[in-house]
Amino acid sequence: MTMTPPTFKEPTYENVYIGETFGPVELVLDDFFLRSYAYALDDYSGMKIIDGLAKPVGPVPPHMIVSDLMQIFLTVYDRDKVVGLHQKEEVIHYKAVPVGTKLTLTGTYVDKYMKRGKGYTVLESIARDEQGDIVILQRSTEVMRIPQGVKVGTGLAEPDRRVTPRELAGERADSISATTPVGTALRAVTKQVRQAQMSVFTGAEFHKQGIHTNLEIARKAGLRDCIAQGMMESCWASQYLSSLFGQTFLSTGCHFSTYLMPIYPKDVITINGVVTSSEPVEGGQRVEVEYWLTNQDDQTTAVGYGSAIC
Template identity: 40%
Template sequence: MGRIDLSLREPTYDAVILGEEIGPVEVLADEHYRRQGSFAVDDYNLWHVQNEGECLVPSTAVLRDLVAHFCTIYDPSRVVGLHQKEEVWFERPVLLGTRMVYTGRYTDKYERRGKGYTVFESEAREAETGSLLVRQISTEIMRIPPQVQLGTGSAAPPADGQVKGLWPEHIASAQRAHESLQPGTPIASLTKTAHQDQMAVFSGINKQYANIHTDYTIAETAGFRDTLAQGAMETCWLSEMLANFFGRSWLETGWIKNTYLKPVFRGDVITCRGVVTAVELNRQRPVISLEVWASNQDGAMTAAGWARAAIA
């Protein structure tokens, strides 16, 4: 079992305090941070490494940190929650050497069918200028009724404008965003494998976190058949697909909101897909909207939602 830190609070639904500021925590996006982040999110795109003369840190590595920012005061080795939804705004690229400040707070908690849900909001800003880099809102189940067997079921796809997950085989996939794309056009897909070493680094093994993502015994005790990837890993993979499609504009105007439908276990092969739903003008700038989803090797949808960004 994981080491219990008595100086930290137990991460339970009842222990969550609404509105309490968590942080600020300062983080340096140095070369070690870039390399570790690239490994954790499995993103080695060269345009991140050298883009327009600037060396960039994957913004999804910052998202990884923000999702776990509550662990600043809540013990990460006692977390057995289930990530349900994620919403992310990418506002500015993160340059190598940037000093960032993380802040966050729980903004809501509610109960449905015996389950206790919490909503956590956090953001990363440049320490020097205060400019917003990345912002996220995550919804998690932190109270699970004892009769519920974890890891065996699946959630319903998001209801508002439900994602159908229909892949148009007869239409060629668009490699890059442009104004002439028509609704129904697929974009280039991306396939990832949930490797245990990357899952562990993503979920804090370097900080000695022991949880359902890093330790098989903890996962089994919690009712899972194996260790599982954090839901946010899928959001990072979907984001990489969208960054390939939109380019740098994704890091400046990107928005994604998705629901996690089914657990992703160690060794699962996940394919990320997206289909254009609209091309519209927003403040005189063309914006592409898409429905996006991820499916495992058995064809089961594991995450689904929507995304949009401006065309560069």
């Protein structure tokens, strides 16, 4: 019997409509899932070496879930024809989940608009656990296709809030608590961008081809090389905040990132941050951090802010 392959929609701004829904899709947070993202993000915070093998320990790092959540639209749109640029990412964490949890993912296009000749789409997606509780909510803003005449790498996104990279003098804090003073400089984290990790993160398991994995496609889109997904920078920022806030970030944390310019294989990205506010709320003190990512040439590739209750 001949099987008819599924028909996918062309990933264009015109084809997106507000109210379009995706899912439900099941995502099992098993050992393989965790190891794949640990490699792709160079983040072994949820792993421990036992008898020479990497074994999951503790809750699943939340940023490992968000990438699958954001890509839920690819259940309907052709993954190999996406030539867009991720602009902004907002993530809210509600609940920590253990390894082995089965999540249900759903998504909806909640907005689309034209601005300066570019068509923007806004996707809101939710991950729920087996009890029906929300684990993560995310909103992604994306330009579905790189418009003709737009030079990639000149800063397409416009931050909703100005975050200014600055020189941080003095000692750096390794963690954040309810008593951490506003103005505290936070330790830096460095990430090496590698094509192998970009490909695993983007979907090598599913043979996904595009500007993140295929050099020919990237150059046809006007890029000098493949570019890393903007979501990788959001995941690094989430990892950064998780390491500073600790477990509380998994259930009370949120962060908002804006991508300013592409990052390429062999780039070295440094994340810096500073505590910018601290306000009493129900359950403790909500402490906020501004962060920024810069490459080896001191160019700012992304900025953002995040917070959690301590």
